[in-house]
Amino acid sequence: MIKSVSRSLKLKTATPSIPTVQAVSQPGERLILFALWLLVFSASSQIMIISPMLPQIGAQLKIPEAWQGTLVSSYALMVGVCALVTGPISDKFGRRRVLLAGTGLMTLALALHAAAASYAALLLMRALAGAAGGVLSGAAVSYVGDYFPYERRGWANGLIMSSTAMGQILGVPLGTLLAGRYGFRAPFLLFALTMGATFLLIWRFVPQPKVRRSTGRLTIRVAFKSYVELLRRPATLAAAATYALMFLSIALYVIYLPTWLTIEHKASPAQIASLFLVGGIANAMTGPAAGKLSDRLGRKALILSSCGGLIVLMLSTTFLVRAFWVAYPLFFLLMMFVAARMSPLQALLSALVEDEQRGKLLSLAISVGQLGFAAGGALAGIAYTRHGYVSNTMAAAVAVFLMALLVWRYLPEPNLVGRLSAPHIAPDG
Numbered sequence: 529m530i531k532s533v534s535r536s537l538k539l540k541t542a543t544p545s546i547p548t549v550q551a552v553s554q555p556g557e558r559l560i561l562f563a564l565w566l567l568v569f570s571a572s573s574q575i576m577i578i579s580p581m582l583p584q585i586g587a588q589l590k591i592p593e594a595w596q597g598t599l600v601s602s603y604a605l606m607v608g609v610c611a612l613v614t615g616p617i618s619d620k621f622g623r624r625r626v627l628l629a630g631t632g633l634m635t636l637a638l639a640l641h642a643a644a645a646s647y648a649a650l651l652l653m654r655a656l657a658g659a660a661g662g663v664l665s666g667a668a669v670s671y672v673g674d675y676f677p678y679e680r681r682g683w684a685n686g687l688i689m690s691s692t693a694m695g696q697i698l699g700v701p702l703g704t705l706l707a708g709r710y711g712f713r714a715p716f717l718l719f720a721l722t723m724g725a726t727f728l729l730i731w732r733f734v735p736q737p738k739v740r741r742s743t744g745r746l747t748i749r750v751a752f753k754s755y756v757e758l759l760r761r762p763a764t765l766a767a768a769a770t771y772a773l774m775f776l777s778i779a780l781y782v783i784y785l786p787t788w789l790t791i792e793h794k795a796s797p798a799q800i801a802s803l804f805l806v807g808g809i810a811n812a813m814t815g816p817a818a819g820k821l822s823d824r825l826g827r828k829a830l831i832l833s834s835c836g837g838l839i840v841l842m843l844s845t846t847f848l849v850r851a852f853w854v855a856y857p858l859f860f861l862l863m864m865f866v867a868a869r870m871s872p873l874q875a876l877l878s879a880l881v882e883d884e885q886r887g888k889l890l891s892l893a894i895s896v897g898q899l900g901f902a903a904g905g906a907l908a909g910i911a912y913t914r915h916g917y918v919s920n921t922m923a924a925a926v927a928v929f930l931m932a933l934l935v936w937r938y939l940p941e942p943n944l945v946g947r948l949s950a951p952h953i954a955p956d957g
Contacts, residue, residue: 563726573703578600584712614891623671634663681819693815697809765938774897777924777925780907793851806856818867828941842922876935911923
């Protein structure tokens with residue numbers, strides 16, 4: 529009987545085991561969380577501020593309208609490439625060094641935006657910022673996986689990712705006001721200051737967790753083979769595909785939502801801005817709570833429930849929104865479901881591989897996610913112009929359904945009964 533109970537408590541998947549140690553809070557944990565929160569806030573705000581400023585940037589630098597989108601695509605391309613390159617580096621040399629390099633590079637890139645006097649110069653600065661974003665994206669999420677025990681990663685990820693919503697609520701409106709008064713370069717200087725503060729916080733208060741590091745040679749060939757090996761495993765292949773589908777669905781649904789509301793319901797720019805403000809509030813409210821709830825109830829249950837809610841809301845959008853005011857509660861609920869699946873998914877992915885491969889997996893997922901978003905943007909335009917916005921909502925719902933199917937079928941969730949763990953801090957951290 530005792531043996532039977534013992535067997536039932538073991539991890540029944542291929543997920544690596546989690547070391548059993550005493551669960552205690554480490555000194556400075558709040559400062560670590562704040563440093564990562566400020567990092568994500570600064571990085572996400574400087575991305576989101578581009579879209580509302582594109583007309584102003586085009587006018588000031590005399591950029592043709594057809595070329596303005598390349599300022600966004602150049603950033604996304606560099607994020608995808610550099611995330612793949614940085615993953616193996618962070619596995620070998622540690623997240624702290626990579627976080628310092630990424631925040632330093634991002635601070636420099638954003639500060640250099642002040643000197644961008646032409647389209648070519650600004651395009652180069654956006655590409656440099658994208659390179660820094662690629663360095664940071666996988667390392668920040670991987671650090672949470674290294675430092676926090678699995679049963680607290682949902683809470684930590686939710687708290688940190690709430691900064692994205694705060695960027696939508698505070699960073700973008702403030703940056704827009706600064707751009708209107710001082711020109712498009714002013715918001716980038718603001719976020720250069722906040723990213724510089726992040727660099728100092730990481731240097732002073734963020735230690736290097738003591739986890740297993742990759743010990744093999746670090747070459748392009750070795751890194752390529754390691755990614756191929758990850759993609760040969762059903763769980764990690766599904767993880768990458770899940771990220772791609774998640775961002776694909778967001779792009780399909782969101783990109784042409786303002787256009788549809790403007791044409792069908794005569795929504796003003798101020799109304800569209802207020803709609804996204806409401807969505808940001810929903811994201812900020814839900815993210816930390818969802819992460820903490822997933823620590824108690826499990827990741828997969830919350831992810832699947834959120835996907836179900838998204839499917840219903842997406843499919844019913846064009847039927848429910850008969851007047852613009854209906855879009856407020858619908859978008860609020862939709863962004864709640866979006867936030868409710870993000871932090872649990874990141875926590876789940878952080879436990880799929882060993883410590884020395886976590887950076888590669890999360891960098892791969894983020895890189896593929898960027899490709900999914902880019903593909904969603906292209907498909908959204910084709911669907912909208914040919915079949916109307918209802919086709920966007922249907923395609924987005926299909927992508928969410930496929931994501932849920934992959935999570936349910938291929939992503940294992942560890943059994944955490946009796947497995948509490950705490951971070952180890954390296955002596956030289």
